Amino acid sequence: MSRGKKLDIFIGAEIDEGWSKIQTPRKSTLSNETLEPSKHFLVFAKEKRRGKTVTLIGEFHMPESTAATTLKNIKKKLGCGGTYKDSWMEFQGEIKEKLRALLVEEGFRFKHGH
Secondary structure, three states, rough: OOOOOOOOOOOOOOOOEEEEOOOOOOOOOOOOOOOOHHEEEEEEEEEOOEEEEEEEEOOOOOOHHHHHHHHHHHHHHHHHEEEEEOOEEEEEEOOOOHHHHHHHHHOOEEOOOO
């Protein structure tokens, strides 16, 4: 250790004020409005999680119970796993074209280019 200047490192928490959880905003805001399937404009996104590909579709504006039944039917037809989080549906694998066909059959629409 050198005998020069002392380093003043500020980490961001002070013990005097007590510990508190840092609040981070959500990626998307949840809305209470309910739209029929033909009014939705869905977008595809692809992510890598633990080396596996996950296909995301969103943003859905429907009650969670309706979204859960829609998700269940799609998962059954595709034979893959998935979940519904923060008004986005997540599916295991890269299955964009199969999902598009099933959702168009259900009456959903997609943004141009997706």
